[in-house]
Amino acid sequence: MTCQKIDYAATGSRSRVLKARMKPLLALLIMASSAIAAAKSEDITLRDAKRGKDIECRVHFPDAGEKLPLIVFSHGFGADKTAFAPISQHVAEHGFVIVHPSHGDGFGRSGKKEGAAGFGALRSGGGLAGLLNDPAKIEGRVGDVVAVMDALEELYTKVPALRGRIDTTRIGVGGHSYGAYTSMLIGGVTADVGDVKARSFADARVRCILPISGQGTGQQGLTESSWANLKLPMMTMTGSRDQGAGGQGPDWKKEPYKFSPLGDKYLVFIEGATHVSFGGLGGRTSATTDVVKATTLAFWDAYLKGDEKAKASLKSVDVLKPFGAAATIESK
Numbered sequence: 001m002t003c004q005k006i007d008y009a010a011t012g013s014r015s016r017v018l019k020a021r022m023k024p025l026l027a028l029l030i031m032a033s034s035a036i037a038a039a040k041s042e043d044i045t046l047r048d049a050k051r052g053k054d055i056e057c058r059v060h061f062p063d064a065g066e067k068l069p070l071i072v073f074s075h076g077f078g079a080d081k082t083a084f085a086p087i088s089q090h091v092a093e094h095g096f097v098i099v100h101p102s103h104g105d106g107f108g109r110s111g112k113k114e115g116a117a118g119f120g121a122l123r124s125g126g127g128l129a130g131l132l133n134d135p136a137k138i139e140g141r142v143g144d145v146v147a148v149m150d151a152l153e154e155l156y157t158k159v160p161a162l163r164g165r166i167d168t169t170r171i172g173v174g175g176h177s178y179g180a181y182t183s184m185l186i187g188g189v190t191a192d193v194g195d196v197k198a199r200s201f202a203d204a205r206v207r208c209i210l211p212i213s214g215q216g217t218g219q220q221g222l223t224e225s226s227w228a229n230l231k232l233p234m235m236t237m238t239g240s241r242d243q244g245a246g247g248q249g250p251d252w253k254k255e256p257y258k259f260s261p262l263g264d265k266y267l268v269f270i271e272g273a274t275h276v277s278f279g280g281l282g283g284r285t286s287a288t289t290d291v292v293k294a295t296t297l298a299f300w301d302a303y304l305k306g307d308e309k310a311k312a313s314l315k316s317v318d319v320l321k322p323f324g325a326a327a328t329i330e331s332k
Contacts, residue, residue, distance in 0.1 A: 015205040037062035039092035043081070044158040046101075048147035055144055057081055059159055060092035067163075069170035069304035071098045072148050074141060076177030076213075077132065080106035084176060086280035090293045097166055098299060101144045105137055105178070132178065132220055132245060135194035141182045142201045145173060149205055170304045172208045174296070176279060180211030180236070181220055184256065187232050192221035208233040208264075208303040210296060212278050213242050216255030224259050231263035235299040235314075237292070239273020262332050264303070266314055268295050271326035285316070291327050295317050 015139055015292045039062050046055045058081040071091070071305070075083040081100040088098040131137065148155075149171060155161040175183035185191060187209035188202040199221075214236050238253035250269070257267035270278075273288045280289040298319045301310035313319040 005093055010104075022291055036093050037064040037095070039063070039089050040161075041085070041089070044155070046148065046151045046154055046158070048143070048151070051143060051147070052169070053147075055147055057148065058085075058100045059155070059162075060085075060088040060096075060098040060100075061159070061162055062092055062095055062097075065095045066165050067167040067170075068095055068097045068165050069172065069176060069300065070149075070152075070166050070168070071096055071172045071300065071304070073100045074145060074173070074175035074179030074182040075100065076175075076179050077104065077105055079176075079179075084279035086285050086289055087278075087292055087296060090299050094297055094301070095139065096304070097162060099148050103141050103144055103179075104174060105131070105141075107147045112163065114116040129149065130323055132181075132310035138182075138185070138191075138193055138220070140166050141178070142186055145182060145186055149203070168205075170207060171205050172210065172300060172304050173206050174212065176212045176274065177214075180214035183209045184214060184227075184230075184234075187234065188230050189222075189256075189293050190226050190229070192223070197289040198225070206232065207245070208235075208299070210235045210237075211256060212237045212298055213245060213253060213275055214238075214256045216252040217259070219244065219246065219248075227256060229259060230260050233299075233303045234260060235266040235268065235295070237268040237270070237278065237295070239277070239288070241272060241274040243275055257330065257332075267328075267330040268292075269328045269330075287323065291320070291323055294323070295329065 039060055042059050044057050044059060047058055048055060073084060073088060075081065081102040083100065089099065092098055152166060152168060173183045173186050175181070186199040186203050187206055188200065190198040190200050193199045209232055211234070215222055234256070236256045238250045240250055242250050242253055244252055254267060257265055268291070270288050270291055277286065277288045278292050280286070294315070298310045298314050301307040302314060314329060315331050320327050320329065
């Protein structure tokens with residue numbers, strides 16, 4: 001296992017100093033990275049005939065490029081397809097297609113009444129655990145991700161510019177918070193759901209997973225053995241101010257990495273990162289979101305494109321060098 005901390009002190013106005021220091025370094029990072037193409041975003045609705053359900057989605061994709069890997073990103077409780085747009089736009093520019101489905105528990109711009117009711121429970125402090133543990137909601141979320149992977153022909157119809165450009169053998173799933181849980185389940189992490197112990201939702205099409213601010217044991221049916229058979233590469237991420245639904249601290253958020261077996265597992269830890277700062281809330285970017293952009297892109301490059309330089313940058317933590325913020329990467 002390796003762990004290295006990059007800690008650059010900032011004086012005066014921290015945000016202004018960080019931005020000034022990062023500009024030339026980011027330019028070098030971009031020039032050294034894979035070719036960049038302008039990225040577009042389109043909102044579409046996919047039909048899941050099996051469940052009789054329409055799924056609103058936002059699709060981020062580059063103007064150019066062939067054999068593009070596909071990433072399905074699952075938002076957190078109460079969010080929707082618009083979440084993590086700055087991160088996905090950045091990744092798309094580097095040759096990926098990212099589809100964000102809006103789940104039924106969302107109360108964002110495309111959210112449903114169900115999500116709005118959930119928001120009330122969240123604000124009042126009661127009933128949130130029940131909402132997160134509801135088997136129907138868990139199955140619905142996983143079903144949405146599966147439906148997106150099943151609907152590529154419809155995706156080509158709705159976004160003709162993508163026809164023939166997606167490599168269906170290279171699929172990854174990421175997510176934030178409740179979406180992190182969703183991504184872990186579909187990647188092979190087991191959980192006690194309803195009356196079923198150690199239930200698996202694994203989908204063999206998925207090659208790697210990236211849960212951001214995921215859950216530890218004792219919530220949503222997760223136990224110490226839940227990650228025991230996780231053979232896929234996984235990058236998980238948390239921060240010093242990141243808390244769980246029950247007020248758990250970052251040590252709890254580190255448990256998916258702690259309890260997962262050896263082999264292509266990574267933990268990114270960002271000083272000062274809160275539960276909502278990873279994805280650029282409201283389209284805003286920050287030192288935290290810039291670290292998220294760099295590390296997630298390196299992970300997708302490494303495990304969906306087979307880029308050995310990207311993998312080496314994660315293991316050596318060179319990917320963090322351009323940033324004037326405290327961050328660590330552990331790997332095993």
